[in-house]
Amino acid sequence: MKVVSIFGVTGSIGSQALDFIRNQKSIFSFHTFVCDKNFKLAKDFVDEFQPKYIYFSDKIASEEFRKFNASSTILLQSFTELKNVLLSKKSDIYLSAISSSNLLELTSLAASSGGKLLLANKESLVVMGEQILNLSKQSETEIIPIDSEHYSVMNLLRNKDLKDVKKVYLTASGGPFLNKSIQEVANKSLKEALKHPTWEMGKKITIDSATLINKCFEIIEAHYLFDIPLDKLDILIHPQSKIHALVEYMDGSIDANISDADMIYPISFGFLGTINYELGKNELLSSSEGLDLNLAPFPEDRKFLIDIVKDVITNKGNRGLVFSTINDFAVRKYLERKIGFGEIYQLLISNYSKIEKKELQTIEDIEINRREIINFLEET
Ligand code: NDP
Ligand code: MG
Numbered sequence: 001m002k003v004v005s006i007f008g009v010t011g012s013i014g015s016q017a018l019d020f021i022r023n024q025k026s027i028f029s030f031h032t033f034v035c036d037k038n039f040k041l042a043k044d045f046v047d048e049f050q051p052k053y054i055y056f057s058d059k060i061a062s063e064e065f066r067k068f069n070a071s072s073t074i075l076l077q078s079f080t081e082l083k084n085v086l087l088s089k090k091s092d093i094y095l096s097a098i099s100s101s102n103l104l105e106l107t108s109l110a111a112s113s114g115g116k117l118l119l120a121n122k123e124s125l126v127v128m129g130e131q132i133l134n135l136s137k138q139s140e141t142e143i144i145p146i147d148s149e150h151y152s153v154m155n156l157l158r159n160k161d162l163k164d165v166k167k168v169y170l171t172a173s174g175g176p177f178l179n180k181s182i183q184e185v186a187n188k189s190l191k192e193a194l195k196h197p198t199w200e201m202g203k204k205i206t207i208d209s210a211t212l213i214n215k216c217f218e219i220i221e222a223h224y225l226f227d228i229p230l231d232k233l234d235i236l237i238h239p240q241s242k243i244h245a246l247v248e249y250m251d252g253s254i255d256a257n258i259s260d261a262d263m264i265y266p267i268s269f270g271f272l273g274t275i276n277y278e279l280g281k282n283e284l285l286s287s288s289e290g291l292d293l294n295l296a297p298f299p300e301d302r303k304f305l306i307d308i309v310k311d312v313i314t315n316k317g318n319r320g321l322v323f324s325t326i327n328d329f330a331v332r333k334y335l336e337r338k339i340g341f342g343e344i345y346q347l348l349i350s351n352y353s354k355i356e357k358k359e360l361q362t363i364e365d366i367e368i369n370r371r372e373i374i375n376f377l378e379e380t
Pocket of ligand 2: 147148149150218
């Protein structure tokens, strides 16, 4: 029996993971579930999967859950209690799938466990990629990326030597505003931005896909996960979301990883540790529509985002935290309809260079600096 803990259990990735586990229940048991506000779905999951513990960041949701909870699952009252139960008994598998740079400490705790970390929360790598990878190496924690591009890169680079690789390309669908200039997207509504053409995901990553900031995070993610230098990483726009990554070798030949847009591939591999024969869904080559595989360069007018990525990777310190926190802040405001789509870019442009850059040693330093950055953004 493998013991599993899930951070972000009520989200798109968390729910897809439990959908998958539903048919494999006899090999998994559950230690801790973590979520924020969705106490109704959390209650359904608790009744069905019976974790030992559950924690809500949102105090109102926590209280609502307490009122209705008839299970033996223990409701944790504070983040300290949560950390204590996670430290007192290690899980075999952790799924880190919270949708922002909140509660990053949970990813670092899982990375130090010596078990397996299924890492969906890319913000952890943007903010503290070096630390997460160091912790996992020291404790021999296996990291499986739960992100279609990185799961593909992991498969493509297996048994390959990085010195033979000229370039690793991550693909981006281009989101709902494919081929639109930065001026044309400035006033796009929330409804339009949330209509992703190929992927169904949580709201935050859907907006990050529409701005293309998601792909910028993913370059940082790939850099840390696979130790790929920045000059060997690039992005291609691929509207069909069938190719997830390409590896070009020094001799000019290219390998691609192709599947339909479905997170079940990394999720099932993550939990089972093997390719899932049950999926057997490959109808890609037999489809009467054929396989349209268009590839185009990353738009020039969004290259200022790549400059931020370069700065984060090259100069390190708190730069990833600054990038991720401004974006978290801007996306939250956009989701609350307080700012326009174009202002997400504006907030990044006007604040990224202004915010003080510094070295951060500990997870406490990161949390303190994150709050300082949010306070700064709220006051300007
Ligand atoms: P969702 O928005 O669907 O879900 C987010 C989850 O995180 C929910 O369970 C939510 O709780 C929880 N959460 C949010 N804030 C907090 C907090 N402060 N404390 C505790 N829990 C919190 O996100 P996704 O599942 O789409 O994405 C999760 C991560 O996976 C992101 O980093 C994303 O970039 C990455 N990812 C997602 C993909 C996808 O297909 N969805 C693909 C590749 C990567 P609640 O619902 O209770 O409020
Ligand atoms: Mg991705």
